[in-house]
Amino acid sequence: DSGVTQTPKHLITATGQRVTLRCSPRSGDLSVYWYQQSLDQGLQFLIHYYNGEERAKGNILERFSAQQFPDLHSELNLSSLELGDSALYFCASSVEGQGASGELFFGEGSRLTVL
Amino acid sequence: TQLLEQSPQFLSIQEGENLTVYCNSSSVFSSLQWYRQEPGEGPVLLVTVVTGGEVKKLKRLTFQFGDARKDSSLHITAAQPGDTGLYLCAGAGYSNYQLIWGAGTKLIIKP
Numbered sequence: 704d705s706g707v708t709q710t711p712k713h714l715i716t717a718t719g720q721r722v723t724l725r726c727s728p729r730s731g732d733l734s735v736y737w738y739q740q741s742l743d744q745g746l747q748f749l750i751h752y753y754n755g756e757e758r759a760k761g762n763i764l765e766r767f768s769a770q771q772f773p774d775l776h777s778e779l780n781l782s783s784l785e786l787g788d789s790a791l792y793f794c795a796s797s798v799e800g801q802g803a804s805g806e807l808f809f810g811e812g813s814r815l816t817v818l
Numbered sequence: 819t820q821l822l823e824q825s826p827q828f829l830s831i832q833e834g835e836n837l838t839v840y841c842n843s844s845s846v847f848s849s850l851q852w853y854r855q856e857p858g859e860g861p862v863l864l865v866t867v868v869t870g871g872e873v874k875k876l877k878r879l880t881f882q883f884g885d886a887r888k889d890s891s892l893h894i895t896a897a898q899p900g901d902t903g904l905y906l907c908a909g910a911g912y913s914n915y916q917l918i919w920g921a922g923t924k925l926i927i928k929p
């Protein structure tokens with residue numbers, strides 16, 4: 704158990720819909736990262752928040768948005784969903800603001816299926 | 819743009835065999851991490867290598883960071899079915915604070 708909690712674990716929805724994925728980081732971790740992983744692929748970095756502020760953006764589509772709340776949990780919002788958005792979405796947290804040098808702790812992921 | 823290339827992309831071997839997977843780049847990294855991801859789970863950190871030429875051992879797994887800090891290898895001795903998973907390397911650059919991820923090596927160890 705990494706201490707990172709993601710909900711929901713599975714989500715099936717239709718094209719054009721909007722979903723929200725939720726992440727609670729490990730206790731004490733200020734950084735939250737979101738990643739997308741398509742079938743048998745590596746991790747695509749989406750966005751990084753540190754203590755409520757956006758720190759870096761990766762290959763995140765304009766249809767996607769995220770935020771980190773004062774209690775440090777984070778939400779990833781995916782809208783106008785397309786078939787190609789079907790993937791595993793991981794949240795990771797770390798102690799450091801500059802997460803590159805520190806260990807990332809990953810949740811179990813949210814599997815999104817768009818039909 | 820910093821890139822990390824992992825090879826092979828896929829490897830299926832028999833239990834008891836040895837194997838090496840590679841993580842290569844033309845860029846220099848301040849440190850490099852190796853993660854293992856099992857089906858249905860998130861990646862879990864195995865090791866971080868920081869110093870050029872560094873070798874770290876984790877039971878049957880040996881990790882090496884290249885002298886020039888541009889590449890790394892993971893060697894598994896006497897592979898076991900429990901080693902099955904996706905092995906990901908991730909490098910930390912000097913000019914930004916985000917990890918650069920390789921695409922992974924999918925390893926299957928057959929009993």
